[in-house]
Amino acid sequence: DGGITQSPKYLFRKEGQNVTLSCEQNLNHDAMYWYRQDPGQGLRLIYYSQIVNDFQKGDIAEGYSVSREKKESFPLTVTSAQKNPTAFYLCASSPGQGYGYTFGSGTRLTVV
Amino acid sequence: GENVEQHPSTLSVQEGDSAVIKCTYSDSASNYFPWYKQELGKGPQLIIDIRSNVGEKKDQRIAVTLNKTAKHFSLHITETQPEDSAVYFCAASTGYGGSQGNLIFGKGTKLSVKP
Numbered sequence: 001d002g003g004i005t006q007s008p009k010y011l012f013r014k015e016g017q018n019v020t021l022s023c024e025q026n027l028n029h030d031a032m033y034w035y036r037q038d039p040g041q042g043l044r045l046i047y048y049s050q051i052v053n054d055f056q057k058g059d060i061a062e063g064y065s066v067s068r069e070k071k072e073s074f075p076l077t078v079t080s081a082q083k084n085p086t087a088f089y090l091c092a093s094s095p096g097q098g099y100g101y102t103f104g105s106g107t108r109l110t111v112v
Numbered sequence: 113g114e115n116v117e118q119h120p121s122t123l124s125v126q127e128g129d130s131a132v133i134k135c136t137y138s139d140s141a142s143n144y145f146p147w148y149k150q151e152l153g154k155g156p157q158l159i160i161d162i163r164s165n166v167g168e169k170k171d172q173r174i175a176v177t178l179n180k181t182a183k184h185f186s187l188h189i190t191e192t193q194p195e196d197s198a199v200y201f202c203a204a205s206t207g208y209g210g211s212q213g214n215l216i217f218g219k220g221t222k223l224s225v226k227p
């Protein structure tokens with residue numbers, strides 16, 4: 001079945017560490033997105049990529065980095081510069097502009 | 113840029129009643145309006161969408177209506193069931209290239225259906 005897979009489901013990070021969240025899709029979608037969701041809050045866009053080898057900052061890109069070397073993969077690195085990384089992270093993909101997104105099941109990141 | 117406002121932020125209904133969630137958008141060029149349902153601890157799932165050339169769309173117990181003149185669209189859930197309890201997000205997009213084509217989401221409505 002086609003879909004979008006995020007891993008791990010839960011991730012714990014120590015202060016000062018970088019961590020990478022995985023996002024893989026087999027839907028042949030061109031566009032991919034990363035969102036952050038805090039408890040009881042909406043979706044805030046971190047980064048997006050409309051095509052391989054290209055990506056753009058979203059509304060809250062500071063302290064995060066991404067790469068898009070393959071169409072299927074869009075990993076997100078939460079760097080030590082992100083001072084409040086504890087949140088629920090959602091990856092999504094889309095055939096392109098003007099189409100709905102397919103979301104992954106999310107990664108819950110906690111700083112310990 | 114586009115701005116989407118969603119109301120109410122919380123909604124509690126009795127099982128069997130109807131629920132209505134409303135969204136307004138600012139960019140008259142927006143032409144695609146999806147609705148997502150997010151259950152606790154999961155990612156949002158697309159439940160219904162509508163494009164600007166259509167005024168209403170139905171899928172069993174859910175329907176979406178669009179008023180382009182007033183720039184608002186609504187989600188209607190009839191005969192609500194406890195499993196409808198979730199957070200619902202509306203969104204809008206122009207379909208243009210670049211950041212303008214990204215979906216802009218409302219802040220969500222937490223729907224509780226009481227048995």
